[in-house]
Amino acid sequence: xxxxxxxxxxDTPTVKLDTSAPxxxxxxxxxxEDAHEFYKPIFEWLEDYAKNPNEKTVFRxxxxxxxxxxxxxxxxxxxxxxxxxxxxxxxxxxxxDDIDMFNSGKRFEKLTGLNFSMVSxxxxxxxxxxxxxx
Amino acid sequence: xxxxxxNEKALALELYDSFKDADLSYIYHGQFSQTITDLIxxxxxxxxxxxxxxxxxxxxxxxxxxxxxxxxxxxxDNTGEYQGFFAIEQKDGYYFVTTxxxxxxxxxxxxxxxxxxxxxxxxxxxxxxxxxxxxENEISSKGGAGLGLIxxxxxxxxxxxxxxxxxxDECSYFYFHTCISPINEEDxxxxxxxxRIDNIFLLHQLLKKQNVQIIFNGLFNQENLINxxxxxxxxxxxxxxxxxxxxxxxxxxxxxxxxxxxxxxxRIGNPGIxxxxxxxxxxxxxxxxxVYNNQIDNLKIKIEHxxxxxxxxxxxxxNKCLFNFQVDNSKExGLGLIxxxxxxxxxxxxxxxxxxxxxxxxxxxxxxx
Numbered sequence: 001x002x003x004x005x006x007x008x009x010x011d012t013p014t015v016k017l018d019t020s021a022p023x024x025x026x027x028x029x030x031x032x033e034d035a036h037e038f039y040k041p042i043f044e045w046l047e048d049y050a051k052n053p054n055e056k057t058v059f060r061x062x063x064x065x066x067x068x069x070x071x072x073x074x075x076x077x078x079x080x081x082x083x084x085x086x087x088x089x090x091x092x093x094x095x096x097d098d099i100d101m102f103n104s105g106k107r108f109e110k111l112t113g114l115n116f117s118m119v120s121x122x123x124x125x126x127x128x129x130x131x132x133x134x
Numbered sequence: 135x136x137x138x139x140x141n142e143k144a145l146a147l148e149l150y151d152s153f154k155d156a157d158l159s160y161i162y163h164g165q166f167s168q169t170i171t172d173l174i175x176x177x178x179x180x181x182x183x184x185x186x187x188x189x190x191x192x193x194x195x196x197x198x199x200x201x202x203x204x205x206x207x208x209x210x211d212n213t214g215e216y217q218g219f220f221a222i223e224q225k226d227g228y229y230f231v232t233t234x235x236x237x238x239x240x241x242x243x244x245x246x247x248x249x250x251x252x253x254x255x256x257x258x259x260x261x262x263x264x265x266x267x268x269x270e271n272e273i274s275s276k277g278g279a280g281l282g283l284i285x286x287x288x289x290x291x292x293x294x295x296x297x298x299x300x301x302x303d304e305c306s307y308f309y310f311h312t313c314i315s316p317i318n319e320e321d322x323x324x325x326x327x328x329x330r331i332d333n334i335f336l337l338h339q340l341l342k343k344q345n346v347q348i349i350f351n352g353l354f355n356q357e358n359l360i361n362x363x364x365x366x367x368x369x370x371x372x373x374x375x376x377x378x379x380x381x382x383x384x385x386x387x388x389x390x391x392x393x394x395x396x397x398x399x400x401r402i403g404n405p406g407i408x409x410x411x412x413x414x415x416x417x418x419x420x421x422x423x424x425v426y427n428n429q430i431d432n433l434k435i436k437i438e439h440x441x442x443x444x445x446x447x448x449x450x451x452x453n454k455c456l457f458n459f460q461v462d463n464s465k466e467x468g469l470g471l472i473x474x475x476x477x478x479x480x481x482x483x484x485x486x487x488x489x490x491x492x493x494x495x496x497x498x499x500x501x502x503x
Contacts, residue, residue, distance in 0.1 A: 010360050031385050033356040033392055034464045065378075067385045068469035075456050097374060100382075100477075111453060 004045040027062040035069035062093040078112045090116045146497045158224040158352035171203045177361040201282040202233045209235045227316035232334045237308040248280045252287045295331045346411040353403025354391040386470045387421045395423035422497040440475040
């Protein structure tokens, strides 16, 4: 299956949908003006994938930020994965001090009933681009 | 709890009205860093590109901005008590750049003399004067020799004006105002009206009083939204959770203008205003944009509804809308207002001012404590 790769920009996330990789990935920032349009090719890829999905699908969400119109698209992705009827694991990453991102993950977990692993990642201090570890 | 509603509404309208004739006004009021300076230049650049500004004007605006911003960063008060001020406005093809920075009273005489001299010189002599100063190299303690000011005067065909405003026995504010004209030098009339500083002086006083940190008035689109976000992110670096909340609210508020505001005639963006001011410990985010009169009722109902809900109800309403795929298109997810109300934990304040039979001006205010 042809992978779908999109390199992130200032307002769109990095997307790596590649069945030969251990995880499918959406990362960084998602605040496009038209999220509905931006996520279209992702749904097209997923629909193709659904024809012959892996026994287990691991989808990693490593978002730093998403706007409300992206939230809607994310909920659609999650519902789609739910409909695969195969084993699905969602890895939901959040920066240690980002309570809102953590809560978003919890919200999606509750509403979709999918298997979520919550993973905290170190805070990226954008003041001087150093990584603070405990 | 204090209620400044009436006061605030007046401010949003007062500001918008003061910019009404301008095609672009961008004001930054606060501490200046190299990154902030770079971002301000980028914002002006994207705005100029968007309206298809000529390369010649762009170059002149650019170099005047760089010199002006350097003046501020070099002479800013590092205690943060007296904040620097930078404004760029575009009106009928003219660009106006104004800076305000702190100056010691003891330096006023020298600076005043230098500026009087600059203003008195015709362009050829100004060029010569620049060279003289460069050679003589009378470096002041802060590393400037007035070369920046001479350079600005040269680039603007000497359309500069200035003003000193005394703060106390030690310092004053130094206002420096420049105009870049779209007209060729030889065809130009000496229009002193263009370099009047009074308006910007009053505006600065108003912004100081209301603690306004950033204002963007002009055409909103996704590009300048990203620029504005970068500036705020930088300005609020190190403020952790608060920074995230403000970022969040800004995205939703600005995208509201981008998606739902009425486009201007040339359809290159939606005219509106955005500003942030601080009141005690709160940050107050304000937007203003045009909406069609027939959208008002619907918008009112939506805002009143989210305002009427408590925390749990908001949460349930958000979940319901998140999975409501009947509202799922390029324009709308149905989540924006709920998110604003949830994130700020305050009521959303709003107002509509009728413009004509077709449209009104809609202001929205969100307070983060």
